[in-house]
Amino acid sequence: MPILRKLLCALTLFLPVAAAAMDAEKRPDLVPRLMQLQSIYSANWGPGRVNEGIRDATVFHLSGRINPGDTDRIRETLQSTWGKLIVIDSPGGSFVEGIALGQYLKGILESQDPDIYGIFVLRDAPCLSACALAVALATSTRDIAYGDDARFVEHGAQLGFHMGLLPEAQATQAVEARQMMNVTYDIVQAYASLIMGGVAPPILLSEALEHREANSFFYLRGGIRTHAMRLTPVGPPILSRPIHKSALMMDTVAGLCRTAFVAAPDIRRSFVDYEFGYIDGSNPDPITTSLEDMTNLLGSRRIAASxxxxxxxxxxxxxxxxxxxxxxxxxxxCQADGRQFCALPVDRFRPRAAPVALLADTFGCHSGSLTKQGQFWSGDLNGASDYVNENDLTQTAVREVNMRAQPSLEAAVSGRLRAEQTVEVSDCRIVDDVQGVWMQVRADGQTGWVSARFLSPYWWSDLRPLIDGPTPGR
Known part of the structure; x- marks a missing residue:
């Protein structure tokens, strides 16, 4: 590392030399905002995890270009107080210094008495290039092993990864090959350490390697793919609100399980698992059997399926x-005995609340936007790809249901769908009601809104959204 520090200018993001160094500023005004955020797919941040000590923590805002020596300056600032939350944004800068910053934060989080309670990337300003790598490194492998994490990406934020590159002014100049290779190896080694430590899947390195220009990035924006990359998406409570049992049939439950399976950051999957990892069976009929019916049938409120x-x-x-x-x-x-699910005893180790965001993902309404383009989850086993699948927006109503003029059970009835009727989906919405997710559909010359629970849940389960998080501008 001492040798590499002499080469900090060899690989940096193309930014003006006079750009200000990263600054660490106390921001007590950000405390209420951070307290309003909740983990979307996990329990890593929210009312259940935020105690009085965390609410009283000092919020530091790290912002600006990452320059040589910034880590030492930031260390001096952060050591001035005990108990802290960090908000970070940066256009990038020195990759080697970004790695040093990430490793410094990682050291605190892996200590016996860590006093960093969270590292946040908010939607106000992006964290790109060396900044993104610093955030990725800033976690405890001990926490990751237990499903915990302190790296929080707000829904709609921009965490942008790419590979190191020469500034444009130096791109055509001769550079000592050994210097270039040393810094490049250091960057790749940082990504490799994430993979070996179970902190990130290999696809993160593959995606970063695809982006080799100053303005080209692989973005994580606080959606389901951020979750799949082992970071923690956070957002407004409407996304993390638990799914209600109303009109929740076993076909939808199986679809929720399928979506959770393909995106689970801690499950190893082969191509065969992606292809056959569904909950199959028709005993009893999943379209007409509710979750409550199934739990009554099996004699337990907790059930499981392979x-x-x-x-x-x-x-x-x-x-x-x-x-x-x-x-x-x-x-x-447990043994299913010919059924899709089997009964488990209920103990004090409750499963995590299933968020409405997962229901939206299951029906192709990722982050509240209709997914019109996607890529196969199984493609992550092959590395980054530019193949794009244009989603078929036709759907099937699996049960009879009224169409509504607005996405609400209180709205006027505008039509009715028959069971097995084909519809065309034109929009979707996440709503704060017992249904949670509504789809706008057209059928037989009628347009209206129906609860997603009345459509087939398997149409989009193989595909992840092309754009992670909310559609830009929403």
Whole structure:
């Protein structure tokens, strides 16, 4: 590393030399905003995790270009107080210094008494290039092993990864090959350490390698792919609100399990698992059997099903009529006896609340926007790809349902769909009601809104959105 520090200017993002260094500023005004955010797919941040000590923590805003020596300056500033939350944004800068910054933050988080409670990338300003790599490194492998994380990406933020490159002014100049290769190896080694430590999947390095220009990035924006990359998306409570049991049939439950399976950051999957990792069976009929019916039939509010033996999905109907859902490696510890699910005993280790965002993902309404283009989740095993799948927006109503003039059960009825009727989906919305997700559909000359729970949940389950997080501008 001492040798590399002499080469900090060899590989940097193309920015003016006079750009200001990264600054660390105390920002108490950000505390209420951070307290309003909630983890979307996990329990890593939210009312259940935020105690008085965290609410009283000092918020530091790290902002500006990452320059040589910034880590030492930031260390001096952060050491001035105990208990801190960090908000970070930067257009990039020195990759080697970014790695040093990430490793410094990682050291605190992996200590016996860490006093960093969260590192946030907010939607106000992007964290790009060396900044993104610093954030990726800033976690504890101990926490990751237990499903915890302190790196929070707000819904709609921009965490942008790419590879190191020469500034444009130096791009045509002769540079000592050994110097170039040393810095390049250091960057790749940082990504490799994430993979070996179980902090990130290999596809993150592959995606970063695809972007080799100053203005080209692989973006994580606080959606389901951010979750799949082992970072923690956070957002408004409407996204993390638990799914309600209303009109929740077992076909939708199986679809939720499938979506959780393909995006689970801690489940190892082969191509065979992607192809056959569904919850199959018709005993009883999943289209006409509700989750409540199934739990009554099996005699337990907690049930489980296998996804090709690679993992099992645990679903629980809670006393407040919401559901919990967890994905665990391997086959379930119960026998299905010809049914899709089997009963598990209820103990104090409750599955995590299943968020409405997961229901939206299951029906191609990722982050509240209709997914018109996607890529196969299984493609992550092959590395980054520019192949784009144009989604077929025709759908099937699996049960009879009224169409509404607005996405609300209180809205006027504008038509009715028959079971097995084909519809064309034109829009979708995440709504704060017991249905959670509504789809705007057209059929037989009529247009209206229906709860997503009345459509087939398997149409989009193989595809992840081309753009992670909310559609830009929404």
């Amino acid at each position: 996804l090709n033996g690679a993992a099992h999905c645990i679903v629980e109907l809670f006393d407040d009529d919401t559901i919990g859902l967890d994905m665990r490696p391997g086959s379930p510890p």
